[in-house]
Amino acid sequence: MSLIQEIDYGTPRARAEKTVTLTIDGSAVTVPEGTSIMRAAMELGTKIPKLCSTDMLEAFGSCRLCLVEIDGRPGTPASCTTPAASGMVVRTQTDRLKRLRKGVMELYISDHPLDCLTCSANGDCELQDMAGAVGLRDVRYGYNGAKHPNPGLDESNPYFTYDPSKCIVCSRCVRACEEVQGTFALTIAGRGFGSVVSPGMEEPFFSSECVSCGACIQACPTATLNEKSVIEIGTPEHSVVTTCAYCGVGCSFKAEMRGDEVVRMVPYKDGKANRGHSCVKGRFAWGYANHRERILKPMIRDKISDPWREVSWEEAIAHTAAEFKRIQEKYGRGSIGGITSSRCTDEETFLVQKLVRATFGNNNVDTCARVCHSPTGYGLSTTFGTSAGTQDFDSVEHTDVVILIGANPTDAHPVFASRMKKRLRAGAKLIVIDPRRIDLVRMPHVEAAYHLPLQPGTNVAILSALAHVIVTEGLVNEKFVRERCDWDEFSDWAAFVAEPRNSPEEVAKVSGVPAEAIRSAARLYATGGNGAIYYGLGVTEHSQGSTTVMAIANLAMATGNIGRTGVGVNPLRGQNNVQGACDMGSFPHELSGYRHIANDATRAMFEALWEKPLDSEPGLRIPNMLDAAVDGSFKGLYVQGEDILQSDPDTHHVSAGLAAMECVVVQDLFLNETANYAHVFLPGSTFLEKNGTFINAERRIQLVRKVMAPKNGYEDWEITCLISEAMGYPMHYDHPSEIMDEIARLTPTFAGVSFEKLDRLGSVQWPCNEKAPEGTPVMHIGGFVRGKGKFVVTEYIATDEKTGPRFPLLLTTGRILSQYNVGAQTRRTANVIWHEEDRLEIHPHDAEQRGISDGDWVKLASRAGETSLRALITERVAPGVVYTTFHYPTTQANVVTTEYSDWATNCPEYKVTAVQVSPSNGPTEWQEQYEELARKSRRIAATVEAAE
Secondary structure, eight states, X not given: OOXXXXXXXXXXXXOOSXXXXXXXXXXXXXXXXXXXXXXHHHHTTOOOOOSXXXXXXXXXXXXXXXXXXXXXXXXXXXXXXXXXXXXXXXXXXXXXXXXXXXXXXXXXXXTSOSOGGGOTTXXXXXXHHHHHHTTOOXXXXXXXXXXXXXXXXXXXXXXXXXXXXXXXXXXXXXXXXXXXXXXXXXXXXXXXXXXXXXXXXTOOTTTSSOOOOSHHHHHOSSSSEEEHHHXXXXXXXXXXXXXXXXXXXXXXXXXXXETTEEEEEEXXXXXXXXXXXXOHHHHHTTGGGGOTTXXXXXXXXXXXXXXXXXXOHHHHHHHHHHHHHHHHHHHOGGGEEEEEOTTSOHHHHXXXXXXIXXXXXXXXXXXXGGGTXXXXXXXXXXXXXXXXXXXXXXXGGGOSEEEEESOOHHHHSHHHHHHHHHHHHTTOEEEEEOSBOOGGGEETTEEOSEEEOOOTTOHHHHHHHHHHHHHHTTOOOHHHHHHHBOXXXXXXXXXXXXXXXXXXXXXXXXXXXXXXXXXXXXXXXXXSSSEXXXXXXXXXXXXXXXXXXXXXXXXXXXXXXXXXXXXXXXXXXSSTTHHHHHHTTOSTTEETTTEETTOHHHHHHHHHHHTSOXXXXXXXXXXXXXXXXXXXXXXXXXXXXXXXXXXXXXHHHHXXXXXXXXXXXXXXXXXXXXXXXXXXXXXXXXXXXXXXXXEOTTXXXXXXXXXXXXXXXXXXXXHHXXXXXXXXXXXXXXXXXXXXXXXXXXXXXXXXXXXXXXXXXXXXXXXXXXXXXXXXXXOOSSSBTTBSBOOOOOOOOOOSOOOOSSSOEEXXXXXXXXXXXXXXXXXXXXXXXXXXXXXXXXXXXXXXXXXXXXXXXEEEEOSSOEEEEEEEXXXXXXXXXXXXXXXXXXXXXXXXXXXXXXXXXXXXXXXXXXXXXXXXXXXXXXXXXXXXXXXXXXXXXXXXXXXX
C-alpha cells in the first residue's frame, strides 16, 4: 500500500462548453475555453513548477515559478494566470526558463530555515519538491541574510501548529480561508519583506475567528501549518479513502496511516459531497477511536444495580440470545425489539431490521430518524413520492434564491455551508426563517436579504403566509402546476392559502414577523430565479413537522422550483447515515425502499429470500416501546449505536421504560447514558474499523473502507449475525458487499448498486437501477415519482405546549460547530476546548428581568423536569426565547423536553418547550451525582490504562 496521490492541476477546471486547442512542448491539447496554460499542460502530464497555485484556489500569480514562453508574445508570463488560446504555442522548459526559475527558488531558499532533515514535512514539502524540480543545487546569496518576520511558534490550536519561520508568504492559506471555507480569518499583515500571515488582528489561532476546518493546512506548501499528529507520529506511509462518520454531508477523506495508526484525515478532492473540503470534526475529531474510555470487551450483569462483569464474546452472545428467547417464551413474540443506528453502515442497519423481522418474528424496529427526520419521509413521500431530498450539493452553485428554514448549516453542516456561502458571495440571495439569528443572517461577505425571526412553533403559519402572497399576487408558475401537478388539489390548496387568515398581516400576530418582511421574502423566492429550499431539524422536530415539510413542498411546486438543477427541496440530514437508516427499512411499518410491510407482494420477496414468514402488522415505534415497557408488555431491547436516554425527549419517561425491561442490550463504543439501564454491553466498532456504505443528505451512497482491524474483535454487522445465529436463524455473509447485494436484490431503488460500482465510480445517488445505472443527482425531472405532484392543505394548528405565568419562555435546541449530537464522540477529543459545557442563550431583556448575569448558573425548568446550566446573554435569541445545545449528559437538556410529538410520525417536539429560567446556586442534585459517577469512571479507566 502507498499514499494516494491526487493530481493537482494548479488551477480550477473551466466550465465553458467551447474548447480551444493549443500546443505545449510540441504536443497538441484541447481544453475548455478559460483553462489556464498550467492546467492544460497538466492535462498532458507536464508539471510546470509552482508554489502559489493549487487547483482548489483561483489563480494568484505571485510565486513567479510557473513561467512559460509563448511564441509571438514578449516576456515570460505566469502559466497559472494566462488562459489558453487557440493556436497558442507554449514552451515550458527552455534555458531561459531554467535560469529564471532557479533564481526565484534561490530567493525562497535563502529565506528559509535549513532544517529539512528534522522538519515534520520532510518528504512531504512542495518547497523541497520544487527545489528539486528546477535543479537547484546551490544558493548564491547564502543563508545569513535578513529573514521575514517571525512572531514565534503558535501552538494554541489543539490540532495544528503555525511556524512563521517556514512561511514563504504564498497566500495559499489566506486564500483557502476565503475561497474554500469563507471564514476570512487569515490575512497578510505588513508589507513587502515585512509581510507575514496573521490570524485576525495578529491573534493566536485559537483566539481568532479560525474554525479549524483544515483548509489552510491542506493549502500550505511547507510545514508552516502542520498537524500536531504528523509532528508526533511522523509522515504517513499509506492511505485509504473512506467516508466521515459525523453529519449528513458525507465528506470523503483519505485516512493517512503509519502501520495501523491514523496520522491524519485529509479531505479527498474527488469526494463529490465535499470536493476536498472538511470541518473541524471530520478533519480532526477522530481520536475517540483510541480513547481510554472506549469499551473493548463484552460485559454482562443480572441487574442494573450490579457492577459490570467482563466476559468472552461467546458468553455475551449466548447470554443475550438466551435472555431474548426466555422473554419471548414468557411474554410473547412481540415483547422484544431493536433500534438501529444512523451512525452505523447501511449493511449493519439492514441486518438489525432483518434480525428483528426474521429472527425475533415481529416488526418492533425503529431508528433515531424517529426523533429527527421521520417527518421528511412522510411529508416528501406524500407530496413527491420519495422520502428524500431532490438535489445534489453541486446544485447550490446554480441557485439564485435560497430559503433556509430551521437549519443552521455553519454549525451543523459546515462543509455544505461553505459551498452555500460561496454562492451567496457570488450574488445569490438568502432568506433565513429561524427564531435565532444564526451566523448566516450576517457574517463576513454574507448577509441575508431577509431574516424572518418567527416564534418557535409557527413554521406552518409562516409558510402559509408566503404561499398567500404567491397565490394572491399571481406569482404561481401555472404552466408547471398544470403540467406536473394535480390541478384540482392545487385549486383547493390555493383557495385555502388565499383566505384572509393566512395573510401576512394575520400571521404576523402569531409569528411575530412583520407582514412586509413576509411579503417581500415571498416575492423574492417566487420571482428571483432558481429557488431552493434547505431545511433542518427546526422544521421536523415539531408537533406539525410533517405538515411543515408538506408546506415546503407546496411552495416549491407552486413556483415550479423542482425537477432541475439549482432548485428543489433539500433536508440537511443530521447524522452521517440517517438517510441510509431510513432507506434500509428501519421503521416498523416499512421494508427497505419505503415499501409498506402490509403489501403482500413486497413481503413475499423478502420471505422468499429470507426463508421466513414476516408479520404483516407494523410494529412498535420507539415511544410505543417505552410505553409498552412501562405497561409491562415489552421486556427486551437491542440498541445498536444509539443513546436514547440522552437523545430522546422526556428523559424521565425514557428511563422509566428502560428500567421496566428485563434485558436491555447496548452495542456501542462507550458506556453511554442508555447503558446505565443495560444488562448486556457489546462493544462496537468505529467507522475506521469497518467496511460498508453510508448515504448522505443528497442520497449519495459512498463506501466506508476499513483502515484498521476492529479493536473490539468484530465489525458491528458481525455481532448482529452472531446474535441471530445464537437465536436459531443463521445469516451467512463473508463481507458487507454481500449484504449490499441482498439489499440490491430486494430494493428497486438500489437495484444497480454494488461495491464494485461504488469503487469504480466513487459514489452514486439512488435511485440507481436500469433506468439510471449511474444514479440520479436530481430527482423529479420531467415528472414526479408518484405521478402528479400532490398539493396538501396545511392548516396551522398551534402546539399544545403553551407559555403562561409559570413557564413564560420558549426553549428551542440545536448544535454547535465543535460538538456533535450527544457528544459521545466529540467530547472524547480536543474539541472540548471550544465548547466545554452546554450554555443557555438568553436575551439581555429576559436576563435583566430575572437578575441573571453572563456566566451565572440558572435553573431551566419545564413541566417535565428541570436542569441547571450556565447562562450566555446574547441578542442571537429574541426576547421570550431561550436556546441551548444538548451535547453534554451533565446538562441533559431532554430532562425538560415534553412528550408532544408530530401528529404523523411521533417525531418529538424538541424545538418548542415552555420553560422558566431562574437564578441557581449550581448544578442540581442529580447532576452532582452524575458528575461523581463520571469522575469515578474516569479514575477506573485511567487505572486500567496504566495497568495495561
